[in-house]
Amino acid sequence: MKKFLILSALCIFLVSAAFGQGTIKIGGTWPLADVTGEQGSKAAQLAVEEINKAGGVLGRKLELIVIDDELKADKGVAAIEKLVTVDKVDFLMGGMGSGVALGQVPTMKKYQKIVISTGAASYKVEEALGKDADWYFHLHPWDYEQGASYLQGWNDIRKKYPAVKIDRMFLAYEEGAFGKASYDSSKVMFGKDYNFDGASFKSAALGGGDYSAMIEAAKAFKPDIFIWAGYDADALPMLEAAKAMKFNPPLFVGAPPGWPKDFGKSPLADNVMLYGMWAPSINDVNPVSLKFYNGFVAKYKAEPATYFAPLSYSAVYVLANALQKAGKAAFKADGSVDNAVVIKALEETKYLSALGETITFSPSNIIKHQGIRNQKILQWQNGRQEVIWPFEVQTKTPVYPFPAWK
Amino acid sequence: MKRATSYILPVALVALGVLFPLFFGPYPQTVARTIFKYMALALTWDMLFRSGQVSFGIAGFFGLGTYAAALLALKAGFSYPLAILAGALISGIFAYILGFLVLRLRGTYFSITTLALAEIFRVILRNWTSFSGGPEGIVLPQIIFNGDSRCLYWIGLAVLLVVVVVSQYFEKSKLHFSLISIRDNEVSAQTSGVNIFRTLLVVFTVTSFLQGLIGAVDVVSVGYAMPDSAFDSNYTLLPLAMALLGGQHSTWGPIIGSVLLGVASEYLKLKIPYGHLLVYGVIIILVILFMPEGLIGLFRKKKGAKRG
Numbered sequence: 146m147k148k149f150l151i152l153s154a155l156c157i158f159l160v161s162a163a164f165g166q167g168t169i170k171i172g173g174t175w176p177l178a179d180v181t182g183e184q185g186s187k188a189a190q191l192a193v194e195e196i197n198k199a200g201g202v203l204g205r206k207l208e209l210i211v212i213d214d215e216l217k218a219d220k221g222v223a224a225i226e227k228l229v230t231v232d233k234v235d236f237l238m239g240g241m242g243s244g245v246a247l248g249q250v251p252t253m254k255k256y257q258k259i260v261i262s263t264g265a266a267s268y269k270v271e272e273a274l275g276k277d278a279d280w281y282f283h284l285h286p287w288d289y290e291q292g293a294s295y296l297q298g299w300n301d302i303r304k305k306y307p308a309v310k311i312d313r314m315f316l317a318y319e320e321g322a323f324g325k326a327s328y329d330s331s332k333v334m335f336g337k338d339y340n341f342d343g344a345s346f347k348s349a350a351l352g353g354g355d356y357s358a359m360i361e362a363a364k365a366f367k368p369d370i371f372i373w374a375g376y377d378a379d380a381l382p383m384l385e386a387a388k389a390m391k392f393n394p395p396l397f398v399g400a401p402p403g404w405p406k407d408f409g410k411s412p413l414a415d416n417v418m419l420y421g422m423w424a425p426s427i428n429d430v431n432p433v434s435l436k437f438y439n440g441f442v443a444k445y446k447a448e449p450a451t452y453f454a455p456l457s458y459s460a461v462y463v464l465a466n467a468l469q470k471a472g473k474a475a476f477k478a479d480g481s482v483d484n485a486v487v488i489k490a491l492e493e494t495k496y497l498s499a500l501g502e503t504i505t506f507s508p509s510n511i512i513k514h515q516g517i518r519n520q521k522i523l524q525w526q527n528g529r530q531e532v533i534w535p536f537e538v539q540t541k542t543p544v545y546p547f548p549a550w551k
Numbered sequence: 552m553k554r555a556t557s558y559i560l561p562v563a564l565v566a567l568g569v570l571f572p573l574f575f576g577p578y579p580q581t582v583a584r585t586i587f588k589y590m591a592l593a594l595t596w597d598m599l600f601r602s603g604q605v606s607f608g609i610a611g612f613f614g615l616g617t618y619a620a621a622l623l624a625l626k627a628g629f630s631y632p633l634a635i636l637a638g639a640l641i642s643g644i645f646a647y648i649l650g651f652l653v654l655r656l657r658g659t660y661f662s663i664t665t666l667a668l669a670e671i672f673r674v675i676l677r678n679w680t681s682f683s684g685g686p687e688g689i690v691l692p693q694i695i696f697n698g699d700s701r702c703l704y705w706i707g708l709a710v711l712l713v714v715v716v717v718s719q720y721f722e723k724s725k726l727h728f729s730l731i732s733i734r735d736n737e738v739s740a741q742t743s744g745v746n747i748f749r750t751l752l753v754v755f756t757v758t759s760f761l762q763g764l765i766g767a768v769d770v771v772s773v774g775y776a777m778p779d780s781a782f783d784s785n786y787t788l789l790p791l792a793m794a795l796l797g798g799q800h801s802t803w804g805p806i807i808g809s810v811l812l813g814v815a816s817e818y819l820k821l822k823i824p825y826g827h828l829l830v831y832g833v834i835i836i837l838v839i840l841f842m843p844e845g846l847i848g849l850f851r852k853k854k855g856a857k858r859g
Contacts, residue, residue, distance in 0.1 A: 178828050213820050213827065218773050218780060219585045223817070226578040226700070247690060247775040251698045273690045273775070320677060321779050322686035329685075 168208040169201075169468065171461070172228030173239040174221055174249075175263075175453075177213040180377070180403050181241045184441075184449055185263060185457035186211045189238065191440050192461035202468045203475065207461070210234060216241070218248025225252045235482050236261065238460055241402075241453060243267035243322065250274055253281070259487055261460045263453060266291065267326055271511045280484060282491055284460055284516040287509055288326050292334035294519035295420065298534040299370070300338075302522065302543065305536070309545050311396070315368035316343035317359050317383075319375040321351065327374035327400065342366050350376035356386040363392060370396040377405045384413040388550045395546035398522075403451035409528040416544045420520045422452035424530030426540040427501040437499035455499035456517075463504055463516075467491040501538040568708050577700040584707040584772070586813035591714040591765050593790035593797075593805035595758040598721050601800050602751060603734035604661055607787050609762055611668030614781035616642045616763025617770040618676060621689055624771065631695045635767040642763020647756040654751045666787075673782040688777030695771040703772050710768050714761050718802040726750065792835045798847025807846055 173189055175182030186209075193207045201207060210232050214221035221240075228234045237253065237260040240246050246265035250273045253260055259280045266288045274281055286294065303309050316331050318324030328343050335341050344362040347353025356379075363371055371394035373383060380399060387397070398418040408414050425448065428435040437458050441449050449455065468475050471490035477483050492514065496504045502517065509515035522534040524543055531541035572580050592609055599606050620638030623629040629637060653664045676683040683689065696702035721727060729750045732740035737747055770776050789812070790805070797808025815834065819827035842849055 177825050183825065211824055213824050215820070215828070217783075217785070218775075219581075219588075220820075222773070223578065223581040223585065226576075226581045230576045231578050243687075244775075244777050244780050247688075247777075248773045251694050251774050255698055267687055269687050269690055269775070320686070322688070322777055325677070325686035 167205045169203075169205050169236075170232060170234040171207060171209050171236045171238050171464065172225075172232060172234030172258075173209055173211045173457075174214040174224040174228070174237075174245075175211065175239045175457070176216040176241050176245070177211070179216065179241065180406075181264075181451045181453040182213070182216075182239075184451055185239065185241065185453035187445055188437070188441060188449065188454035188456075188458040189461050191437075191444055192458045192465075194444075195440065196461065196465050202465045203473060207465065209238075209461070211239075214240070214242075214245045214249075216245060218245050221245035221249045222252050225249050225256075229256045229258060234258070236464060238263065238464070239457065240264035243270050246270045247273055254278065257484065259464075259482065259484060259491070261464050263457045263460050267322070268510070271509065274512055276511050276513070279488055279513050281512060282463075282506060282514040282516065283509070283512060284456060284463070284504065286518050286520060287515070288330045289334075290509065290515075290518045291420070291520050292327075292330040295331070295522070296334050296338070297519075298522045301536070302534055306543065306545065309396075309543070311369045312340055313366065313368045313370075314339040314341050315363045315366050315371050315394075316341070317356075317363060317371070317373040317375075318343060318345050319348035319351070319353075319379070320345040321348065323376075323402075324348070324374045331372075342368075346373075346375070346379075348375045348379050349382055350378040354379070354382050356383050357390065360386055360390050360392050363394070364390065368394050370394065370398060372398040372400060374400045377401050377403050377408075380405055380408055381411060381413065384411075384417070388413065391550060393547065393549050397547045403453070406448075406450050409525055409530070414525045414528070416524060416526065416547050418522060418524045418533070418543075419530065421523050421530065422517065422520055423449075423455045423500045424521075424523050424532060424540075425449070426523075426529055426531050427499075427538060429540055430532075430538050431497075431499070431501045433497055434499040434501060452500065459496065459498040459500060459504060462498070463491070463494055463496050466496055467494060501532070502535075565712065568712075569705070572701040572704050580700045580704040582813070582817050584704050586809055587707040587711040588765060588769060589789050589793055589813060590806055590809035591711045592762060592786060593793040593809050594714050594718045594802065595761045595765075596790050597794045597799060597801070597805050598718055598758050599751075599754050600794070601721065601727070601734065602730040602754060604657075604751065604755075606665045606755075606758075607662055607791075608665030608668045608759070609790055610782050610784055610786035611665070611672055612642045612646060612759040612762035613766035613769075613786045614669060614672055614676075614778075615645060616766030617776050617781040618672075618683065618766075619763065620767035621691060621770045621776040622683070624691060625689055631771045635764065635771060638767030638770075639760050639764035642766070643756050643760030646759030647752065650752045650755045654748060654755060669782040669784070669787065673778045676778045676781075683778070684776075686778060688775055688780075690775045691771065694774040706768055706772070710765055713764070715802060715806070717757065717761065721754070722802055726754075730754065792839070794845075796835070796838045796842070796845055798845030798850075801847055804845050804847040811846075 175186040177183050190209050193209045197206045212224035214224050237258045240262050241264035243265045257280050262283045264285050314335055316328050318328040344359040346356050346359040400420040428438050437455050467490040471486045474486045498504050504516050506514040523530045524533050526541055532538050533543045596609055616638040619641040620634040623637050624634040677686045729745045732745055733747055793808035793812050794805040798804030819830050
């Protein structure tokens with residue numbers, strides 16, 4: 146009996162060691178208590194499982210090790226240190242908050258692992274990275290790129306739908322880094338072409354939730370388009386306040402990173418427009434999105450509520466495809482990653498993603514490898530987020546103007 | 552003889568602390584550095600609490616030190632060591648001036664006033680964009696010691712040791728008796744010749760100086776400062792929970808509490824990635840509910856019961 150136990154233990158050890166040696170390790174950090182990080186990491190895990198089921202990459206399985214960055218820089222740094230020095234990962238992935246990324250950048254520079262970043266929109270992160278960080282592949286658009294894409298989007302919508310009139314723009318922004326950055330970049334971007342104004346509010350997510358002063362300012366401005374940049378917790382209370390104060394702009398747009406899970410079920414949600422990278426309606430026009438959506442719902446019994454899910458899913462595929470393209474040369478004889486080879490393969494990325502667009506990498510203002518540059522303009526219609534712009538992936542025409550409150 | 556043996560444990564712990572990076576890699580060093588930071592903050596909170604004053608101003612002075620050091624290094628070209636010292640001094644001086652106003656207050660009034668500090672600093676720095684970089688903060692060109700994890704660990708440990716020494720001085724000097732008498736009964740303290748205002752002002756200034764020092768070292772170790780992270784309420788609440796868990800009114804209490812909660816936080820995160828914060832929160836609530844005097848209090852009670 147004793148011999149049998151020892152032999153069994155030995156077998157288990159040998160099998161696990163053999164499998165362990167063969168895996169390509171990806172270390173992911175996301176804020177797991179936040180819906181963006183929770184669903185982003187789960188979607189990345191889904192991609193890893195799909196790829197492994199299809200035979201893996203270069204005959205090896207992928208392994209994703211996820212650590213919560215808790216949206217804190219020190220925790221984010223510790224996570225990178227653990228992933229690199231203890232778990233010995235081959236690649237790094239993930240991220241959401243710019244503050245965490247700013248803390249992680251020096252550690253990432255120290256190890257120079259290839260990073261597929263899914264978050265960090267602030268241009269400060271790009272400044273901190275510098276032009277030599279060729280190992281950093283940034284999928285999420287920078288804040289200034291998002292602003293430029295909105296400008297292009299509204300201009301395109303005005304051209305296609307002449308009834309849509311946009312001269313006066315009001316941006317309500319939560320007073321933290323996210324909101325203020327949105328306001329600053331929008332002011333620069335839209336200030337030239339539009340009569341632009343704005344006011345801040347304290348987000349309900351951060352202990353606020355009184356929007357009356359801001360809505361009063363917006364009402365007095367009489368905007369053609371009202372945009373708010375806050376968090377999911379602001380979505381419904383702000384609409385309640387707008388209804389109570391009879392604030393009825395022709396275009397009512399929200400720009401939070403994620404929406405409350407059942408927001409679409411609220412009657413207040415109908416015809417609210419929003420910025421985002423993905424919506425389930427993209428399933429109608431994009432088979433990769435449909436595959437991702439079905440896989441996610443089947444595995445986690447919940448609908449993806451944030452674009453960070455398909456974005457992180459895409460991040461794994463981008464890396465896997467590049468490794469496949471690089472072939473055995475991706476790894477040196479000692480098993481370490483040949484950065485030059487993998488970077489070259491990543492630079493040649495052309496991946497039709499679940500987000501409805503083909504991901505390629507090209508230089509942004511500072512870094513060499515910027516992926517997605519556009520956000521999309523969407524609209525809640527009958528409980529669903531429909532794509533209004535870009536027109537190539539449009540799923541519905543816009544409802545305009547925003548109907549009066551009943 | 553007894554006095555000599557009482558030094559053995561602290562000296563051994565310091566030696567272990569100093570030698571730690573020679574045996575453990577960058578990850579344990581980074582975790583330890585975070586624990587040191589919260590431990591030092593917990594001690595500074597407890598030092599003032601020994602007088603009975605509950606301050607919620609930790610995040611305010613920590614953030615002030617953070618920003619002062621970062622701005623002086625970036626805009627005035629201060630070297631990092633000088634910026635660290637200046638950051639701490641600015642926090643201390645500010646606390647000294649503020650002390651004349653807030654140390655007349657007691658109980659809830661004092662606590663709420665100190666609670667508002669972080670918010671006031673945060674609002675100012677958020678909106679003074681041209682000076683502070685606004686909500687997106689400021690990025691330093693490089694981090695101290697070029698990010699060498701051992702050196703970052705040792706500087707974190709050095710700051711902690713400074714705080715421990717000051718805490719021990721408070722505990723062993725006659726200041727200790729002044730603080731206890733203020734906590735027990737201010738009228739009798741005054742009639743016994745304790746200058747209450749001056750005592751509190753000294754402690755408030757020194758602890759704020761130390762909080763600023765911790766913040767200043769932190770910013771040159773991470774390389775950036777943002778109002779939302781520098782004045783994060785976690786810098787107030789976590790040290791408080793750590794001090795309460797370990798036991799109040801002592802140096803050992805916050806040290807034990809910080810090690811336990813710091814290690815538990817990291818361990819839970821790795822074991823329960825999607826629910827660790829919930830478990831961590833429940834632990835803190837349970838500890839505060841069932842062990843209001845902390846582990847040291849429990850130990851003292853048991854020791855007292857045995858003697859009794």
